[in-house]
Amino acid sequence: MIFSTLEHILTHISFSVVSIVITIHFLTLLVDEVVGLDDSSEKGMIVTFFCITGLLVTRWIYSGHFPLSDLYESLIFLSWGFSLIHMISYFKKRKNDLSAITAPSAIFTQGFATSGLLTKMHQSAILAPALQSQWLMMHVSMMVLGYAALLCGSLLSVALLVITFRKVIKIIGKNNNLLNQSFSFGEIQYMNERSNVLLNTYFLSSKNYYRYQLTQQLDRWSYRIISLGFIFLTIGILSGAVWANEAWGSYWNWDPKETWAFITWTVFAIFLHIRTNKNVEGVNSAIVASMGFLIIWICYFGVNLLGIGLHSYGSFTLTSN
Amino acid sequence: METLFNPSKTAKLFVPNISLFKSSFLHSTFNPQTHILFNRKTLSFTINCRAKTSQGRKTDGKNISKKILLSDSAPELSNEDVEPKPKNGGGAWGLVRKLPKRVLAVLSNLPLAIGEMFTVAGLMALGTAIDQGEAPEFYFQKYPEENPVWGFFTWRWVLTLGLDHMFSSPIFLGMLVLLATSLMACTYTTQIPLVKAARRWRFLQSADAIRKQEFSDTLPRASVKDLGVVLMAAGYEVFLKGPSLYAFKGLAGRFAPIGVHLAMLLIMAGGTLSATGSFRGSVTVPQGLNFVVGDVLGPTGFLSTPTEAFNTEVHVNRFYMDYYDSGEVSQFHTDLSLFDLNGKEVMRKTLSVNDPLRYGGFTIYQTDWSFSALQILKDDEGPFNLAMAPLKLNGDKKLFGTFLPVGDTNSPNIKGISMLARDLQSIVLYDQQGKFAGVRRPNSKLPIEIDGTKIVIVDAIGSSGLDLKIDPGVPIVYAGFGALMLTTCVSYLSHAQIWALQDGTTVIVGGKTNRAKAEFPDEMNRLLDLVPEIVQSSISEQPG
Numbered sequence: 001m002i003f004s005t006l007e008h009i010l011t012h013i014s015f016s017v018v019s020i021v022i023t024i025h026f027l028t029l030l031v032d033e034v035v036g037l038d039d040s041s042e043k044g045m046i047v048t049f050f051c052i053t054g055l056l057v058t059r060w061i062y063s064g065h066f067p068l069s070d071l072y073e074s075l076i077f078l079s080w081g082f083s084l085i086h087m088i089s090y091f092k093k094r095k096n097d098l099s100a101i102t103a104p105s106a107i108f109t110q111g112f113a114t115s116g117l118l119t120k121m122h123q124s125a126i127l128a129p130a131l132q133s134q135w136l137m138m139h140v141s142m143m144v145l146g147y148a149a150l151l152c153g154s155l156l157s158v159a160l161l162v163i164t165f166r167k168v169i170k171i172i173g174k175n176n177n178l179l180n181q182s183f184s185f186g187e188i189q190y191m192n193e194r195s196n197v198l199l200n201t202y203f204l205s206s207k208n209y210y211r212y213q214l215t216q217q218l219d220r221w222s223y224r225i226i227s228l229g230f231i232f233l234t235i236g237i238l239s240g241a242v243w244a245n246e247a248w249g250s251y252w253n254w255d256p257k258e259t260w261a262f263i264t265w266t267v268f269a270i271f272l273h274i275r276t277n278k279n280v281e282g283v284n285s286a287i288v289a290s291m292g293f294l295i296i297w298i299c300y301f302g303v304n305l306l307g308i309g310l311h312s313y314g315s316f317t318l319t320s321n
Numbered sequence: 322m323e324t325l326f327n328p329s330k331t332a333k334l335f336v337p338n339i340s341l342f343k344s345s346f347l348h349s350t351f352n353p354q355t356h357i358l359f360n361r362k363t364l365s366f367t368i369n370c371r372a373k374t375s376q377g378r379k380t381d382g383k384n385i386s387k388k389i390l391l392s393d394s395a396p397e398l399s400n401e402d403v404e405p406k407p408k409n410g411g412g413a414w415g416l417v418r419k420l421p422k423r424v425l426a427v428l429s430n431l432p433l434a435i436g437e438m439f440t441v442a443g444l445m446a447l448g449t450a451i452d453q454g455e456a457p458e459f460y461f462q463k464y465p466e467e468n469p470v471w472g473f474f475t476w477r478w479v480l481t482l483g484l485d486h487m488f489s490s491p492i493f494l495g496m497l498v499l500l501a502t503s504l505m506a507c508t509y510t511t512q513i514p515l516v517k518a519a520r521r522w523r524f525l526q527s528a529d530a531i532r533k534q535e536f537s538d539t540l541p542r543a544s545v546k547d548l549g550v551v552l553m554a555a556g557y558e559v560f561l562k563g564p565s566l567y568a569f570k571g572l573a574g575r576f577a578p579i580g581v582h583l584a585m586l587l588i589m590a591g592g593t594l595s596a597t598g599s600f601r602g603s604v605t606v607p608q609g610l611n612f613v614v615g616d617v618l619g620p621t622g623f624l625s626t627p628t629e630a631f632n633t634e635v636h637v638n639r640f641y642m643d644y645y646d647s648g649e650v651s652q653f654h655t656d657l658s659l660f661d662l663n664g665k666e667v668m669r670k671t672l673s674v675n676d677p678l679r680y681g682g683f684t685i686y687q688t689d690w691s692f693s694a695l696q697i698l699k700d701d702e703g704p705f706n707l708a709m710a711p712l713k714l715n716g717d718k719k720l721f722g723t724f725l726p727v728g729d730t731n732s733p734n735i736k737g738i739s740m741l742a743r744d745l746q747s748i749v750l751y752d753q754q755g756k757f758a759g760v761r762r763p764n765s766k767l768p769i770e771i772d773g774t775k776i777v778i779v780d781a782i783g784s785s786g787l788d789l790k791i792d793p794g795v796p797i798v799y800a801g802f803g804a805l806m807l808t809t810c811v812s813y814l815s816h817a818q819i820w821a822l823q824d825g826t827t828v829i830v831g832g833k834t835n836r837a838k839a840e841f842p843d844e845m846n847r848l849l850d851l852v853p854e855i856v857q858s859s860i861s862e863q864p865g
Contacts, residue, residue, distance in 0.1 A: 129674040220839035249686040249788040266442040
């Protein structure tokens with residue numbers, strides 16, 4: 001009982017702290033940068049990280065097995081992965097664009113996991129016989145970390161696409177506000193410049209320079225993070241294959257989840273291969289990465305939604321009233 | 322080469338020894354490349370796949386004279402650049418000789434490889450969208466001709482293209498084979514030359530060339546030697562000659578993609594062996610009965626050859642389940658004894674899910690279970706064995722039932738006691754009218770009185786569902802897995818190169834890297850900050 005209360009408290013703390021962090025992020029985006037606020041948002045993410053860690057540890061002790069046996073737990077773990085990436089990038093380099101991706105990602109997964117949609121799954125369930133293995137820890141944690149990193153990387157690519165797409169729109173002459181307020185985060189520098197539009201040539205070039213620098217940064221970071229996620233995904237899939245050879249009698253069964261993980265792997269392999277050709281613009285690889293973004297969600301949710309195949313213990317029904 | 326290798330090896334192809342087949346498989350597929358190796362004309366198509374190669378070569382050509390004077394420890398591999406022999410030009414013979422190269426050039430084309438990967442991904446997605454392995458009637462109903470999906474997709478597509486068994490269909494397997502050949506071709510024509518180009522390093526002698534690098538900076542009042550020390554401390558290999566400095570880190574990151582490709586090929590080879598040389602089978606054995614391994618296993622491909630271990634006899638000593646407090650099954654266990662031809666027990670083990678039994682090349686997995694029989698005493702007579710029948714098999718929710726006739730068994734409508742069970746733990750009994758009578762546990766010995774009949778449930782006999790497998794491909798596939806994990810990790814390393822030149826008291830630093838382009842400038846700035854500033858000019862070297 002005490003465990004579930006603790007769990008409850010930790011869930012709520014982490015969720016509310018993340019919401020505050022998001023608010024601060026948007027504040028710094030809209031208003032000018034406030035040093036104190038920015039610092040506090042970073043502190044908030046650290047608090048969130050420890051809350052989610054505490055939550056997972058509580059669940060582990062409470063249920064007696066590694067807390068990755070169903071979708072709810074894996075979602076919590078996913079948001080833990082996001083906050084982990086956030087922390088690492090924060091300690092490596094004080095200020096970066098990445099936090100604008102990781103923090104909202106963390107809140108969305110955390111919010112989805114704790115929302116009413118999946119309430120039935122909050123109780124930690126018993127572990128099916130096939131899951132009782134040391135491989136559970138390695139396979140699922142690697143997969144979810146891989147998903148987290150790949151989602152971050154492909155979101156950066158999506159941002160790159162949005163920015164490039166905006167440029168095209170602007171050339172056509174449709175300066176609509178809707179797009180300006182769309183998903184754009186690191187653009188504060190030239191957003192401010194936009195507000196006092198003095199269309200002299202110097203200004204335009206400096207704006208383009210900023211944009212160029214920003215897209216290049218996005219491009220490079222997305223490549224780096226996707227490479228990292230690719231490593232996790234590879235290890236996750238392969239350890240899953242080894243586990244399957246222990247539990248199901250074959251290292252590859254063409255189970256839907258397996259197949260979709262392989263499709264994800266292939267798509268990001270394509271991304272990495274496109275990147276080897278320097279003549280191809282970053283946009284092309286970004287398109288592949290955003291495809292990968294959708295495919296991860298199909299792999300992670302879509303297959304479970306159908307509840308087919310050998311991975312069906314992760315399944316859930318949306319109409320569980 | 323071809324005539325040397327192939328006939329001798331293909332003769333052995335049908336010899337049971339499987340490892341021999343593997344080597345012949347690899348040799349024969351590598352043949353076009355060994356062929357090329359003796360032609361020395363690789364230069365023309367190294368450019369195909371990546372722009373990087375051509376760049377590397379261009380700069381190499383420029384600096385060839387400078388390259389030779391340095392290098393006390395640098396690997397020198399310029400032998401590869403031998404001029405192509407001008408002969409064997411025209412005629413049919415020339416065409417024949419050129420053909421493998423043309424094929425190789427086409428195969429190593431990166432857009433083609435990307436297209437192949439997309440196709441494979443798409444086919445796999447289709448394979449999960451279309452139900453696999455159903456009877457043709459199923460597809461007639463699901464994809465009718467009158468009302469096609471997306472306007473054109475009918476069962477004819479499914480059945481002619483083999484989409485009902487996607488992962489063994491010729492299209493899919495052919496695509497994988499094509500991808501494998503592309504992998505090999507690209508490794509040979511692009512990756513290996515790229516690594517060779519990367520290993521050929523040189524000093525840059527002009528400040529302009531250094532400033533042209535992706536990252537460049539100028540350090541006033543500094544010494545190139547101090548820079549060398551700083552770089553060495555940061556894990557760089559540093560070469561210093563006069564006023565010039567060259568340093569690199571993470572060269573393994575250049576090699577690793579080759580390893581990734583080779584590991585992929587290894588996994589594919591292992592998978593092929595698994596598909597062609599395995600035995601599989603499954604059996605449901607009631608507790609206390611035996612089976613012979615060879616009777617259960619069936620070959621999966623033309624390379625499957627029986628072994629000694631097929632004579633092993635397996636006896637199921639006991640099958641039992643563990644339960645959670647809530648009553649749900651937590652684990653299945655089967656206690657097995659293995660006997661050889663002479664009836665000697667060679668092994669005994671209790672296996673469970675995730676803990677298979679391995680003996681003599683075959684593996685026994687716990688995969689399923691069933692309710693075999695119920696042992697009861699009727700009015701203290703017996704014990705009788707009542708066979709249990711599966712009533713509903715909906716996923717894991719199993720239900721078994723049996724029927725004990727009471728009274729006149731010759732009358733047309735027999736009445737009796739029904740017994741139902743979801744697991745081996747508790748039996749639910751119903752009386753002649755079908756009303757609930759009670760629940761008994763098999764080992765409780767507690768009698769139950771139904772319509773004047775006293776029944777004691779003595780035991781519940783389960784049967785263990787076992788999967789048997791012999792898979793010679795597993796070691797190869799596992800080797801490939803290990804190699805793939807390792808090389809993917811190493812591929813994350815970024816190959817960084819730094820040049821520096823002492824110009825009076827200033828040092829011009831330039832550098833580039835192939836992967837960590839975002840972090841590299843930060844790392845460089847951090848390192849350059851560490852280079853001490855020289856107050857008095859005490860630099861002995863002057864630019865040469």
